[in-house]
Ligand code: ADP
């Protein structure tokens with residue numbers, strides 16, 4: 001479902017991604033761990049074409065992200081085309097990014113109606129079902145600022161799901177939350193994992209990674225240093241840098 005190949009990205013002279021290869025199968029949950037500054041967010045943003053790659057490419061379900069082949073040459077997609085493509089890639093940010101001037105329901109209905117031309121009634125019915133799924137059926141008419149951080153993040157997840165994405169990307173979805181609110185967000189992600197949602201999750205929650213990940217990827221210095229099943233990477237890491245990171249994180 002996700003195919004990242006030979007991806008390089010620099011900001012000026014800072015080489016942030018130095019040749020990343022990563023594949024995520026349909027229904028697979030991959031957790032990315034790594035120290036701050038190792039390039040995790042840049043990798044997620046690259047998958048969504050929020051960053052322009054210097055080298056390499058990303059495919060989602062076989063479709064090249066950000067580019068199109070025309071007459072044997074690669075042509076960058078227009079902003080409009082990129083937006084259309086992004087509909088298939090759900091992104092959940094650390095700090096929620098809800099539309100503050102829209103109610104919870106409207107946050108879920110806006111994109112399907114405007115970007116996918118789903119009839120409003122259909123989008124509203126789907127929004128109600130998604131809010132029930134994340135335990136917020138009673139908050140449809142509330143504005144985001146009235147909600148706790150955990151509730152806002154659950155709305156953000158429901159909003160991402162409203163576009164029926166092929167893959168969901170999470171960038172530290174619980175890092176901005178008070179400790180007592182982390183669990184309710186992880187519960188929602190855990191349910192999605194059980195339901196077979198394809199997900200790529202950057203998190204520092206090692207226990208959660210162990211529980212939900214089909215595969216754990218450890219990044220450092222813009223490279224994937226090590227990857228494998230959670231019990232291998234977390235309990236018997238092969239690389240000294242993975243061991244050093246885990247000894248600090250636990
Ligand atoms: P992580 O998510 O693993 O903490 P990031 O991908 O956010 O790492 O950042 C990797 C490095 O790239 C950091 O040194 C960061 O400061 C730098 N960086 C990220 N985005 C930009 C940008 N837009 N301009 C310049 N430097 C950036």
Ligand code: MG
Pocket residue numbers: 040041042171
């Ligand atoms: Mg980050």
